[in-house]
Amino acid sequence: MPEEILLDIKGLNVWYRVYGGYLKVVHNLSLQVYRGERVGLVGEAGCGKTTTMKAILRILPESVAHIPRGEIIFRGRDVLKMNRAELQKLRSRGIAMIFQDPTSALNPVFTVGEQLEDVIRFALPPEERQKKRIHDIAVQALKEVYLPDQERILQSYPVQLSGGMRQRICISMAITTPRELLIADEPGTSLDVTIQDQILRLLRELVEKHGTSIILITHSLGVARQMTDRIYVMYAGSIVEAAPSATLFKEPLHPYTVGLLASVPKISGGGIAEGIPGRIPNYLNPPNGCRFQPRCSLSDDRCLSQSPPILDVGGGHYVACFRYER
Numbered sequence: 001m002p003e004e005i006l007l008d009i010k011g012l013n014v015w016y017r018v019y020g021g022y023l024k025v026v027h028n029l030s031l032q033v034y035r036g037e038r039v040g041l042v043g044e045a046g047c048g049k050t051t052t053m054k055a056i057l058r059i060l061p062e063s064v065a066h067i068p069r070g071e072i073i074f075r076g077r078d079v080l081k082m083n084r085a086e087l088q089k090l091r092s093r094g095i096a097m098i099f100q101d102p103t104s105a106l107n108p109v110f111t112v113g114e115q116l117e118d119v120i121r122f123a124l125p126p127e128e129r130q131k132k133r134i135h136d137i138a139v140q141a142l143k144e145v146y147l148p149d150q151e152r153i154l155q156s157y158p159v160q161l162s163g164g165m166r167q168r169i170c171i172s173m174a175i176t177t178p179r180e181l182l183i184a185d186e187p188g189t190s191l192d193v194t195i196q197d198q199i200l201r202l203l204r205e206l207v208e209k210h211g212t213s214i215i216l217i218t219h220s221l222g223v224a225r226q227m228t229d230r231i232y233v234m235y236a237g238s239i240v241e242a243a244p245s246a247t248l249f250k251e252p253l254h255p256y257t258v259g260l261l262a263s264v265p266k267i268s269g270g271g272i273a274e275g276i277p278g279r280i281p282n283y284l285n286p287p288n289g290c291r292f293q294p295r296c297s298l299s300d301d302r303c304l305s306q307s308p309p310i311l312d313v314g315g316g317h318y319v320a321c322f323r324y325e326r
């Protein structure tokens, strides 16, 4: 495993202010990404994946989102303490994000060229911001994501292009200038499976070519297994298990991970998957102890009142469950 930690999230908490109080969504979350590493983040809808990723880039809605505790250390600096100039540098050169919905990531009133060239301009040092140079980089960026007829695409408005093309444009924006970390939030999920597959292949190729670290958020455990070195499993705002990808599938430990793996539909036969009974807790008033307790058939009294610590079980495998205390 590569040694240098690029991103180190420590004890992050994110709350949303709503009528009646705070939704305490992200809860004491810790996660690391090493340089050049491909990390998967899996967990059911609403567990806080996008919220966590937006916190890394400080793009949560300021009017409602609140971070009461935690650190997000990127290359030795806490993102939560960065000033405007540092944040702009972080977003234009350090970290890029491909959003879950490519349509909302592009502005409908500007052409693709205007938007892509803007991203490039910001990332270049002022002395290199000549019009022709920026345009050439934009054309090259579209070639890299296998979009033909680049001049026409640059002059088009997002609405004039297909969903697959728009997703490729979002990827080209994210990779057009060298970044150290790419966050891909369910890339291509809103597209049909063949396009989704092409998008994932493209991402893998680009990450390998540029040596970029990636956090890949996906609902598909199969995709996570294929595409990543290590996987974090998230439940109700916390990491419940982390392990090298092969280990996680061979030896899942947390009751939630075991349930998640059993929920995968068995295409080759075997009928409907078992699933996990119950639902994610109400974030307005989450359980005091283990957040998985209301759904866990293995819980005991302690799980009701105490949060399990993250336990190191060896081989880079970590689990947050009292059952694995020695």
Ligand SMILES: Nc1ncnc2c1ncn2[C@@H]1O[C@H](COP(=O)(O)OP(=O)(O)OP(=O)(O)O)[C@@H](O)[C@H]1O
Residues within 6 Å of the ligand: 016, 017, 018, 023, 025, 043, 044, 045, 046, 047, 048, 049, 050, 051, 052, 061, 064, 100, 283
């Ligand atoms: N702006 C907001 N205001 C209030 N609550 C929010 C806001 N954004 C997200 N939430 C809530 O935070 C929780 C986590 O949402 P988030 O989008 O981070 O989940 P997710 O894991 O990315 O889900 P999905 O797999 O569906 O994309 C949800 O309960 C959601 O309703």
Ligand code: SF4
Residues within 6 Å of the ligand: 254, 255, 256, 290, 291, 292, 293, 296, 297, 298, 299, 300, 303, 308, 320, 321, 322, 323
């Ligand atoms: S700590 Fe207790 S409730 Fe939580 S997953 Fe483990 S056994 Fe289940």
Ligand SMILES: [Mg+2]
Residues within 6 Å of the ligand: 049, 050, 051, 100, 185
């Ligand atoms: Mg999401």
